[in-house]
Amino acid sequence: MPVLLKDHDSDLELRPGTTKSDIVVYLYQNPEWGYSPQEIKEALDIPRGTATTTLKRLHDDDYVGKTDDGYYYALSERDDIRRYLSSLNQVDRLFGHHRDADATPEEPETQLGAGRTDEELDAELAALEGELNE
Template sequence: MPVEFDEYKQTRETVDTLAIDPGSNAHKILSFLAQHPNLGFKPAEIAEEVDIPRGSLNPTLSRLADQGLVEHEQPYWSVTDDDRLAAIGASMYSMAAFEEQHADDEFEGWADSDVDPREHR
């Protein structure tokens, strides 16, 4: 569905959102650094621990620093004390627990019997 681009762009710039996809390089880095909140690591040490190519590591660290999630004091990187990280961790834990609890549930064919709430206003 098309969107009003300028409005969308402005919304994306002003809303304080944080999107860290599970399995992404950013997620791997943050997960590792969050496990060691009082330590700083050199890029080579981070790359070795999270198995991310060095060419991808530095741009990702810079992007995370721009978002205020990691901090850098040459040559070390560390996770910041940011409430958003705790929220992400709690959400990820909840999603994993939900997936584990409902792993055997069958969702195939749900669209045939689903109800559109807009039709019942």
């Protein structure tokens, strides 16, 4: 996938769909709040050890901040991460409905050709093809 060079930051090591990315996205979507590792574990449904280790690495790499009493938060000066989050949001708005796990197939009565026999559909198709060939 190509990248827009004016917004590209090769030092930003985040890949969508990873725990690291998920935690960063969660914190930066809620920048006014600080979260404990336990709260992030519960919000993202990840193992506690994974949450703790990933948060420590994110803090060490200056992706997130940490209060003296152990709450992690988004850093206001990280415009590169805000651009990353914005890009993810745009992709989700464009394509998110295509991967919706809770989406149900269309009801039979709303599907094209519903309620008609194969013979009726074949006859309608033949008539349409005939019109195109005229």
